[in-house]
Structure formats: C-alpha cells, structure tokens
Amino acid sequence: MPELPEVETIAQGVNARARGRRIVSVFFGSKPEPLKSPRNEMLRALKHHSIAQVRRVGKHIVFDLARGAGTTPVAQWLVHLGMTGRLLVAQPEAPIPAHTHAILRLDDRREIRFVDARRFGRLSVLWLGEDGTSEGFTGTGFVGTGREPLTISAEEFVALFHRRKAPIKSLLLNQSLLHGVGNIYADESLFHAGIRPKRQAARLTRAELLRLRKALQTVLRKAIASGGSSVSDYVDADGVQGFFQLEHCVYLRTGEPCRVCQMPIQRIVLAGRGTHYCSRCQS
C-alpha cells in the first residue's frame, strides 16, 4: 500500500518506539504467510536480538539487528508492506487485528505487529558480514534497487530518462530507476510539474525534467511532513492516519474540478494503473 512518505513515516515511528529494544519472542501466522526467507531463518535472525535501528530504503523497512545493545548489526529484517501492509507498535493488551501475520514481542512487553489483509507484503532476512550464511549474504546490507528520489542530483535525474520511450509515468513507477515512488506521488508530481503522464520520457525537455524532479521532491517532503496519505487503510506505527490525502490535486479526484483551473480531472489507464491528470494544467 504505502509509498515513500508512508514507509518513511512508519519506519521513523517504529524506530522511535523500538530502537534499542530486545526481541524476546516471535510469532508467525499459520497460513502460507508472505515470507520470502524460510521461517526458521527469520526466527534465528529476530529472536533474542536487539533492534539497533529501523529505517527506510525505497519502499522497504529495514531493521538492523544486533546480538546485544550497542554492538554491530549481524542481520537485517526487511519488511515490504505491499499494498495493504501495516506495521504497528502496540501494547500486548490491544486487540489483534484481522490478518496479523507476524508479531515480535519486545522486552518492554510491547509488540511490533505486521498486518496485511491483501497479502502482497513480504518479509525477509539478510545476514551481514561473517556471521551470515551464504544465502542472502552481503557485506554492506540492503541497498535496494534504483536511486533515492529525495537526494538524487539534477544531472542524475535527467540521465535516468535518456532515450527512454515509455510514458514518463510508467518510468516514475519503475523501482529500478527511482525507488519509493508509487501511483499517488507519480500522479501528483506530474501535476505539479505540468506534464501529462503519457508523455514519452525521451521527448521531455531538460527544463521539464528539472521541474519534475523539483515537484517530486516537494510533494514527497510535504507528504512526509503530513504523516503520509491515508487513502484506504494506511496508518502509522501508532495506528494514526496521515492527512496528505487532503492535499491531493489529481489522485482519485476523477471528475472533480482542478484546484487550479476548475477543469474536471481526467482518468486514464496507463501501465495498468489508474492515472489522473488535468488536461489544461498538464501538457
């Protein structure tokens, strides 16, 4: 479900609440759960280890896991929320929501709960350094694919789209180019840059691409400051909704008047995704 701002909000929230805590027990649901790593590997990486840090890489939430507080991480737990995934930090007495697939109990009794109705989310483990097994081994940890949209330079951004014939919106969604951008922020940033989603990337001018980078970064930063967009069931680590959806200009506003020119917002399907734009403000 969540895109960069929602994942960032959740990762910051979980980090603030769980950093430094030790995991005392782990529960996984019974059904064919959304695990990418074997269950025993996941248990081995999580149980009795300390959470050194929780952060976002693209749309992934990365838990750095250490043998003890203040020691070098030996493994990482990777959580991808898919479309409806939630990661909650809750008191043990709080009712367990339907579709809870994983629970980590912490040494302060609180629980980190992974909830995902639609089961598109994924959980996996990465071992670090010499403590790792050969499978999934990496010396440096998870870096994901694609560039980080909030920090990419103007030149790097322009270069991403060189000779690309696909519609610009399809490429914004391509995680091997930029990571973290999904359907909401692709549509919103194209609106703010005044560019139609179908435009062939290679035919955008340099000025348009620079505008797009600026618009994308502005939209993402504002959305993070608003705690993300709650469109269906997104909530942060405390179960609180974001409110950036109130500032959406085009996303899911089909037929409603453009906030700038009053023209009805159009909806088309592009790359299999609902795509929203203003035919007057975007060319």
Add this chain to the structure above:
DNA sequence: AGGTTGACCTGGACGC
C-alpha cells in the same frame, strides 16, 4: 531490450 499486461489476494463502495 524494453515496455505492457495479467495474476496474485481481500475488502470496501456503489448500483440494482
């Protein structure tokens, strides 16, 4: 090679 489509799941909103 690069781009587009369908499949994977479940649930909510809406129309009849």
Add this chain to the structure above:
DNA sequence: TGCGTCCAGGTCAACC
C-alpha cells in the same frame, strides 16, 4: 439484505 461489479497505494512473470 444480498449480489455483482469495479476499484485499490505493489511487484513479479509472461508476453509482445
């Protein structure tokens, strides 16, 4: 109330 249909923030494999 119930049923059918459409829509949904993501990602892959399979196809053109």
